Amino acid sequence: MENFDIIVIGTGFASSFFLHGYLPRASEKTRILVLERGKDDSHSWQLQHKTISSTPSVIVNATPAKRWPHYIGFGGTSRAWVGCTPRMMPNDLQLKSKYGVGVDWPISYDELEQYYTEAEIVMAVSGPNDGSPFPRSQPYPQPPHRFNGPDKLLKQAYPDLYFQQPVARARVATNNRPLCCASGVCTLCPTDAKFTVQNEMTYLYQDPRINLKLAAEVLAVETEGGQATGVRYMQNGVEQVAKADLVVLGANAIFNPYLLQRSNLTHPLLGKRLHEQVSQYVSIDLDGVDNFQGSTMITGNGYMLYDGPHRSKHAACIIENFNIPLSTLRVERGKWRQRCYMKFIFEDLPSADNYVTENETSPNMPKIVHPGHSTYAQRGLDTLPAILPKILAPLPVEDINFLHINNTEGHIQGTTIMGNNPAESIVDKNLIHHKVRNLMVLGSSVFPTCSPANPTLTLSALALLAAARL
Template sequence: MLGQKGKKVLILEAGPGIERSREDYLENFYLNTFKAPEAPYPPDATALAPAKTNVPRPTIPELVFNTWDAKPGRWREPEQSYLSYQQSQLPFASTYERLAGGTGNHWMGTALRMTDNDFKTLSDYGHGRDWPIGYDDLKKYYHQAENLIGVSGDAAEQQSIGPDFGDTNFPMRALPKSKLDQLVAERVNGKSLAVDTEDTTAQVTVTPAGRNSEPYQNRRVCRGNTNCTPMCPIQAKYDTQFALRLALDTGNVTLQSKAVVDYLTVDTSDLNTTGSNDEKKKITGVHYLTYDDISAPAKSGKTGENTVSADTYVLAAHAIENAKILLYSTKKNGVNIANSSDQVGRHLMDHPVYLAWGLTSEPVYGYRGPLSTSGIESFRDGGFRKQRAAWRIEIGNEGWNWPATDPYTTAQDYIYGTNTGQLNENNTVLSNAEYRDTCNEKLTRQFRVGFLVEQEADPENRVMLSETLVDHLGIPRPELRYNISDYVKAGFRSAKAASQKLHKLMDAKEYTKATTEVATHWFDPVDKSVYNYAGAGHVCGTHIMGDKPENSVVNDKQQSWDHPNLYIAGCGSMPSIGTQNPTLTMLAMCLRTVEEGILGV
């Protein structure tokens, strides 16, 4: 958008630039034995050598690979985990990318708007933080974002269960419901799932998605590859590298890859000793380091460094990396950079996910179509949010792939006589037609649901700088303090009860299994049960917006309170997360930042 308006823009990208073709990423994915969201993207996610990697990032293997002495997860081992934890009780379960386009390369495509009350959770429910703006302030930008990325959906259906769409509609018709969606709708529509929302009933609706139901922006129609994450092989799903190419085509945008921003500079020559003037000082430059080798471990390190200056600076490196850069900037400059409120790094949030899975009584033929085409959104808001966190239900079309890494696990169980996936109870070894028929009968009846549980803004969940750990370029690594509150845990208990009711209504056998063998678990003393949580990849908070500089990092336009020529953009500015996937809200916020902030319209 800035390039289209004639503004000259330099993008300093920490990782590699745009690949010459999608086949390069596809080849990485095919060859990677661990099919995590980061599998297609460099550096190798299984290498786990952050101190020897020029641009390391957190990965799923850090969370799920056991240590050599069989303890769950390597997240407490700084030799293998990019994020360090000294005071945390639980690991942060989401990851992100550091390459051209960032984590938007493997977003799933879900494009939901937040509800009115998501912007005022503190005022309405006594939890988290309020936004300095409301839904109406973002309404037109939501519509712009939906047209920008190309969202398929049904506005009338969405309005029946959520925010007001006015007289606008999505640019494309909704994708069709999968066979599983249809079965869930047939069995649960009109029924109550949560004991504290008896007056609210379930309604299965098609999920708006940045995925083509018809040709759009010269991109093809979705072919149902069930690979939206980590990448759509035909780019039917909008992604950030497509957006980057459009920006570069304006001729006003330059992308410099392998340029790692480590800190911002500010003129401190006329600051008094108390630092009382630093809140209004302009940023004077961006310092960055260069390198060549993207492998892990790297064979070479820093090749140079430089500082560039501009009229306006936009920090858009990701919620955790934005906080890291700002905190290191304070350390290098000797004065607070964008942190007079002491809120930088605080209020780290995600959607901890309660996964539930089972076998339906009839085939639903998963492992085809988009990863998710429908959900149950009718339980996102209500008075119950005073006592527990809300959730939305995502209906998955990929069988048990997320919770149990199927079809691989069950397929191997019947070859080797094991029961890792729980479906080979007699440890039977099968072959030939019997093997084929048994796998078909089991795999075609698998389904899973994911409860995306809202997490309230908590200043104690935070990103800090490690005092001892650095990456291969010598930049301090992030240190996290993270926990899950009683409020969120109450949401998990509600999700568990709703899952059990949903399986019963569907006449399905539930196989949901909690285990202490993974790092992402807690024991709940209320119902004396073990709970597992997954990361949604929805990293929010760390530089939240507010209505005054004393308790926030940026204003409602994502402009730093302390430095008028600095904008700190992205999901890190969100004071609350609600239950909706945050990508569309982030885009709406950034469109507003450009139009009402940077361009000053």
């Protein structure tokens, strides 16, 4: 049987940012086993096969109207993400004390700030250099992307509430990535311009202290006397056990709770409060303003409907302005670029009715049950028809068309939540399991609430914080 200091499960953002933070602090003799369920399908393999991964993820979706996309393989879902990296706002972490809804996070924005900065440096994030919606200690590592025509008008009207979207889609080429050319098919970027674990963090796994095993699926965390002793995993059809002093779970918000459930680490909230943002696409016809001159897929973030007292009644919203014609250009002569596509993304309040659980009929697959989003999020969506004409008044609007409610943002959150009270949370503020003190759980599964903002920069910052506090 093999013995290690640490076993890390998964190679997505959570595990990779943990290793990035931990390796410089570890001794030369440290031995780390990383177990990754999928393979290392290269970017060129993905392009050639027009697919993200050669290893399908098997889940049972009991409410298939709601999708939960994620990818198995070296680099995890970083292969497919789109690279939008706004931070959360300070009040996102204090919803209960500020607005009387949801719960507070056990850590503050100030505690996270230095790790946000570090994560942005690793991802070479491009962001605004003329102010910021959230406090920052340092400028963004890369200059902002170029606005399009509608962005410029909104920036003029809302100088403190409208900004270039912070993104990990290169504005300036890095050593490993060319600059983004706004082709807008970022899930499988043809030029590899967006940050992925595969293109920027592979060096971690070449460290002599790390033993990476691919196609190695962890089945359960082994425990004895309230301590984790290692993991049971399957490779090449053979079940094996590896021992370690610390087990770090970075398998995402579906598989983190599922693995804990399979390890009999029960808790009334384990797997519960699965949630994500809910969003509305809107197309806006303009009179005399051309669009699509920006330099990346989404160029603007609006904060006009984000933080404020309305959050005690309904959900906050972040606005994304697209720089690509999401469905169609206009057909009228001379006006084909005079259309804007925006997405209005609302936070949701987690509910115990939405959950990940073990599946009686297929024990090797987690089951996901998600009857729907909260009335809090719905009330936010319901405000849009009345408020949009006012918010969009700085644009020469001809027509506003509500398109579809987005089926998923790809943001899976909240199934092993963090908190100070062990009765109401699975891990503590350092992401250590309340009962099994040598078991760490990383990723957006620890989010007690979501914000309208995309989660991955925050979960990466949290992994750096957890590594630093270990």
